[in-house]
Amino acid sequence: METHKRKDIVEDKRTDFLFTFFKLEAEKYEEVPINGYWLIKQWNPSLKKPIVAIYDYDGFVKYKNYNRKKKRL
Numbered sequence: 001m002e003t004h005k006r007k008d009i010v011e012d013k014r015t016d017f018l019f020t021f022f023k024l025e026a027e028k029y030e031e032v033p034i035n036g037y038w039l040i041k042q043w044n045p046s047l048k049k050p051i052v053a054i055y056d057y058d059g060f061v062k063y064k065n066y067n068r069k070k071k072r073l
Contacts, residue, residue: 039052040054
């Protein structure tokens with residue numbers, strides 16, 4: 001019995017951490033539904049630009065990833 005309690009406590013802490021982490025991450029991107037796909041734009045601070053990805057509605061499988069390069073003048 002004691003083992004199950006400890007395991008549950010560890011799982012609860014892990015779940016709480018994951019929810020907190022993903023909640024913070026979720027604030028950093030936008031989701032826009034378009035024609036059966038999700039268009040997701042997430043800011044990448046190291047690149048100093050957004051990364052855009054398209055996901056399929058069914059199963060949220062990554063369909064295509066767009067990383068646009070800056071055009072040089």
